[in-house]
Amino acid sequence: xxxxxxxxxxxxxxxxxxxxxxxxxxxxxxxxxxxxxxxxxxxxxxxxxxxxxxxxxxxxxxxxxxxxxxxxxxxxxxxxxxxxxxxxxxxxxxxxxxxxxxxxxxxxxxxxxxxxxxxxxxxxxxxxxxxxxxxxxxxxxxxxxxxxxxxxxxxxxxxxxxxxxxxxxxxxxxxxxxxxxxxxxxxxxxxxxxxxxxxxxxxxxxxxxxxxxxxxxxxxxxxxxxxxxxxxxxxxxxxxxxxxxxxxxxxxxxxxxxxxxxxxxxxxxxxxxxxxxxxxxxxxxxxxxxxxxxxxxxxxxxxxxxxxxxxxxxxxxxxxxxxxxxxxxxxxxxxxxxxxxxxxxxxxxxxxxxxxxxxxxxxxxxxxx
Amino acid sequence: xxxxxxxxxxxxxxxxxxxxxxxxxxxxxxxxxxxxxxxxxxxxxxxxxxxxxxxxxxxxxxxxxxxxxxxxxxxxxxxxxxxxxxxxxxxxxxxxxxxxxxxxxxxxxxxxxxxxxxxxxxxxxxxxxxxxxxxxxxxxxxxxxxxxxxxxxxxxxxxxxxxxxxxxxxxxxxxxxxxxxxxxxxxxxxxxxxxxxxxxxxxxxxxxxxxxxxxxxxxxxxxxxxxxxxxxxxxxxxxxxxxxxxxxxxxxxxxxxxxxxxxxxxxxxxxxxxxxxxxxxxxxxxxxxxxxx
Numbered sequence: 020x021x022x023x024x025x026x027x028x029x030x031x032x033x034x035x036x037x038x039x040x041x042x043x044x045x046x047x048x049x050x051x052x053x054x055x056x057x058x059x060x061x062x063x064x065x066x067x068x069x070x071x072x073x074x075x076x077x078x079x080x081x082x083x084x085x086x087x088x089x090x091x092x093x094x095x096x097x098x099x100x101x102x103x104x105x106x107x108x109x110x111x112x113x114x115x116x117x118x119x120x121x122x123x124x125x126x127x128x129x130x131x132x133x134x135x136x137x138x139x140x141x142x143x144x145x146x147x148x149x150x151x152x153x154x155x156x157x158x159x160x161x162x163x164x165x166x167x168x169x170x171x172x173x174x175x176x177x178x179x180x181x182x183x184x185x186x187x188x189x190x191x192x193x194x195x196x197x198x199x200x201x202x203x204x205x206x207x208x209x210x211x212x213x214x215x216x217x218x219x220x221x222x223x224x225x226x227x228x229x230x231x232x233x234x235x236x237x238x239x240x241x242x243x244x245x246x247x248x249x250x251x252x253x254x255x256x257x258x259x260x261x262x263x264x265x266x267x268x269x270x271x272x273x274x275x276x277x278x279x280x281x282x283x284x285x286x287x288x289x290x291x292x293x294x295x296x297x298x299x300x301x302x303x304x305x306x307x308x309x310x311x312x313x314x315x316x317x318x319x320x321x322x323x324x325x326x327x328x329x330x331x332x333x334x335x336x337x338x339x340x341x342x343x344x345x346x347x348x349x350x351x352x353x354x355x356x357x358x359x360x361x362x363x364x365x366x367x368x369x370x371x372x373x374x375x376x377x378x379x380x381x382x383x384x385x386x387x388x
Numbered sequence: 389x390x391x392x393x394x395x396x397x398x399x400x401x402x403x404x405x406x407x408x409x410x411x412x413x414x415x416x417x418x419x420x421x422x423x424x425x426x427x428x429x430x431x432x433x434x435x436x437x438x439x440x441x442x443x444x445x446x447x448x449x450x451x452x453x454x455x456x457x458x459x460x461x462x463x464x465x466x467x468x469x470x471x472x473x474x475x476x477x478x479x480x481x482x483x484x485x486x487x488x489x490x491x492x493x494x495x496x497x498x499x500x501x502x503x504x505x506x507x508x509x510x511x512x513x514x515x516x517x518x519x520x521x522x523x524x525x526x527x528x529x530x531x532x533x534x535x536x537x538x539x540x541x542x543x544x545x546x547x548x549x550x551x552x553x554x555x556x557x558x559x560x561x562x563x564x565x566x567x568x569x570x571x572x573x574x575x576x577x578x579x580x581x582x583x584x585x586x587x588x589x590x591x592x593x594x595x596x597x598x599x600x601x602x603x604x605x606x607x608x609x610x611x612x613x614x615x616x617x618x619x620x621x622x623x624x625x626x627x628x629x630x631x632x633x634x635x636x637x638x639x640x641x642x643x644x645x646x647x648x649x650x651x652x653x654x655x656x657x658x659x660x661x662x663x664x665x666x667x668x669x670x671x672x673x674x675x676x677x678x679x680x681x
Contacts, residue, residue: 071574092580104571108593117589118579169579 021082021095021172022047023068023205028077030063037063039229040077045222047082048203050196054216055226056252061209064226065175068207070094081172097166098175101182103158105150111137111161112146115168122169136164139198156187163198176208180215192218213253217241225249242376247385250305250378256342259311259352261304262382265297274304274379276347278329279367285325285374292379292388302388303380308342308353310373313360323374329354331362343368429453429650436645452646456654460647462635465623470651473631477611477658479542480627484549485606491550492557492602497591499558500565501573502583511562517555525552526619533620540622548620549610556609557602564598565591600669608659628655 023045030038037060045051053061066072068079070091078087086094097118105114112133119129137143140160150158159179166174176195180188196219199206210216216223217237224234225248233245244250250258263274266284272294273284285304287294294302318324332351333344341361343354345368354370362368379388424442429452431445439446458469465472498504499511529548530539538544568591576586617627626634632655636648 066574069574069578071577091574091577096578098575098578100571100575102569102571104569104575106572106576106590108590117576117581121580121585165575165579 021084021205022049023173023207024078024080025064025068026078026080028064028067028079029075030060030067030072031075037229038067038074041229041231043224043231043234045205045207048205050199050206050208050219050221052216052220052223053207053209053226054211054213054223054252055232057211059226060229061211061226062177065098065177065207065209068173069096069098069175095169095172096175097169097171097173098177099159099162099166099179101178103150103162103182105158105161105165107150110147110149111142111153111164114150114161115165118165118169132168136168139167140164155183156191159183159191163195167198167202172205174204174206176206178210179208181210181212188215195219214255217253223253225252227252244305244378245387247303247305247380250380254307256308256353256355258305258307259347260380261306261348261350261352262301263304263348264301265294265299267298272298274302276304276327276372277349278327278345278347281328283325283327283372285372285377286323287374287377287379288323291374291377294379294388297379297388301382303382303385305378305380306372306374307376308355310376311352311354312371312373313356314369314371318371318373321373321375323377325372325374326369327372328367329370331364331366331368333364334361336361343370345370425649425653429646429653431646433642433644433646452644452650453654455644455647456635456651460635460644460651461638462631463623463638470628470631470635470654473626473628474654476542476621476625476631477628480545480549481607481610481658484546484553484610485603487546488550488553488557488606489599489602491554492559492561493592493595493599494587495554495558496561496563496565497587499562500568501570501586501591511558514555514558517552518559520552520555522552522615526615530620539620540625542621542625544620545616545625545627548616549606549613553606553609556605560598560602560605561595564595568594597669600666604662604666607662611659631655 023043025041025043025045028038028041029036041060041064043051053064055061063072067074070086070089070093074087078085080086081094081096106117109117115133115136116129119132124132133146134143137146140163142157142160142164145153145157145161150161153161162179179195180191183191192215195208199219208219220237222234222236223240225232225240227248233240233249235243240249240253244253247260251260261276263276263285266273266275268284271286272289273286276283276285312318314326319326327347329345329347329352331343331345335342335344336358338358340355341358343356343361345352345354356368356370360368380386381388427445428436430448430450432447432449432451435443435446456470458467458471460469462469462473495514499507533539533544533548536544536547538547572590573586576590581589611627612629613627614629614633617630618633621627621630632651635651
């Protein structure tokens with residue numbers, strides 16, 4: 020077992036800079052997820068960790084060994100690929116055993132490991148089949164089995180669930196989490212699916228354009244985003260961004276919003292950011308749909324809760340909640356209400372603005388205030 | 389209310405009939421010469437002399453085949469018939485096909501999965517070899533063979549065919565391999581396999597369709613080659629195509645059509661057999677290399 024330290028890693032292909040200085044310190048046994056939009060460099064970073072791409076500069080340490088220029092086979096890393104990359108000409112047993120055979124392990128030992136892995140992943144009955152005779156979920160299991168067999172220090176997963184259908188994806192997600200809890204091996208997992216990231220990770224690294232935007236626990240990243248990109252990327256439906264003016268009443272600050280020709284003052288908790296430098300100026304208010312609800316008595320009494328009548332533009336029932344699209348400060352704003360409380364499009368409805376978890380961003384830099 | 393009937397059956401049948409008629413005529417047009425060759429090879433010379441060229445055989449004999457195989461005098465050679473030439477061709481074609489296919493597979497593997505600086509240019513230059521007119525290289529290549537002291541030997545012919553075949557085989561294998569997922573190679577690298585291990589254990593076992601394509605292509609090209617055979621060989625190392633030419637052209641007196649026909653069929657038989665045995669893989673392999681994503 021070993022932790023992983025990625026120290027100022029840069030990677031360029033000719034003039035194209037993919038990774039622009041990545042620093043991550045991953046303790047032994049942690050489940051870290053790299054998440055970001057397509058082309059943010061997350062898969063490239065994973066390939067650099069695996070040794071499949073040479074880094075342009077920087078260092079990669081496993082435990083206290085510098086692995087920056089080690090060959091992939093010497094890194095004691097196993098990887099699960101998006102396409103599974105099972106060897107089509109070998110049956111499942113051979114696929115799992117291949118890496119062990121190359122390492123010249125005795126036959127009896129290989130058989131034992133293959134059987135153990137097969138039992139762990141419940142693929143014992145598939146051992147003599149070829150990959151082409153397996154379903155997507157079964158291939159996924161075999162691919163995991165192949166990497167488990169080598170008992171590596173670090174597991175890498177490159178979007179392993181994106182080829183599965185929605186239901187199977189949720190199942191396999193749970194399987195992977197169980198597996199990690201059982202083995203306790205360090206895992207680095209790449210995905211573009213923020214729900215996968217939230218549910219699986221011990222810590223999430225949100226990446227954009229070759230930089231790590233934020234590295235923290237799922238709850239930190241969700242509640243306390245470092246900038247507008249992270250705030251907008253994590254969470255579904257995504258956070259509402261409203262351009263608002265900051266006002267002051269004695270020691271307390273508030274922001275102003277307009278709905279249907281009326282202006283309302285929303286008091287801001289001091290813990291959510293120091294607005295003293297922004298009085299009279301505009302900032303971006305970030306507030307998640309679940310902070311905008313129908314009227315509930317116990318919420319309404321809160322110190323930073325304001326009731327605002329809004330006009331409903333569109334409703335989107337999801338079953339558990341209904342999403343109500345409305346217009347605040349002439350910008351679209353989504354609220355999450357109880358299905359029974361949602362009105363019809365065109366009607367007015369009272370919405371509680373709960374500012375307890377509201378966040379503020381500078382308009383110029385898009386960073387948190 | 390009247391019901392409109394949409395019945396296109398008669399139209400369909402008419403279109404089909406015309407299509408099949410055209411196909412049958414085309415087939416007859418192409419098969420007739422072959423048919424003529426076969427029946428003539430079984431007729432006796434007496435019969436051919438007195439009768440029509442196109443006529444059902446009145447007698448059936450294998451004499452012409454036996455003569456073409458090992459009785460007819462070709463040039464000033466001691467051994468009779470096409471047999472020694474046929475053996476030369478086999479000695480030439482088997483190593484040529486094997487070596488050029490293996491080299492093509494290796495080249496394709498490197499050009500697809502182990503790209504190096506300039507590998508695209510290398511591939512483009514190699515492709516130019518496919519468009520090279522062979523008569524343009526006869527003179528320089530004969531100098532090369534002379535320097536290597538391979539002039540007039542079967543080994544020299546093998547070397548020639550390998551060199552000029554590798555451009556095609558590389559193209560085949562490279563186009564086949566670029567459609568294999570690159571993650572396969574990455575997975576094998578992480579499993580600890582090296583360059584040769586990946587080639588033998590993973591890539592070659594996946595290459596059957598394209599190996600078949602390469603073998604058929606190379607076999608027919610090399611077996612049917614006349615130019616290199618006639619230029620770079622001695623009487624002792626001439627392939628069957630040259631032997632057939634000499635046989636047809638060197639007879640004195642009467643032209644023995646039945647022997648000529650039998651000889652031509654003997655010379656063409658191996659390629660026909662290869663097509664019949666592996667033809668369906670050929671079509672499958674060709675499309676697998678180009679269409680499958």
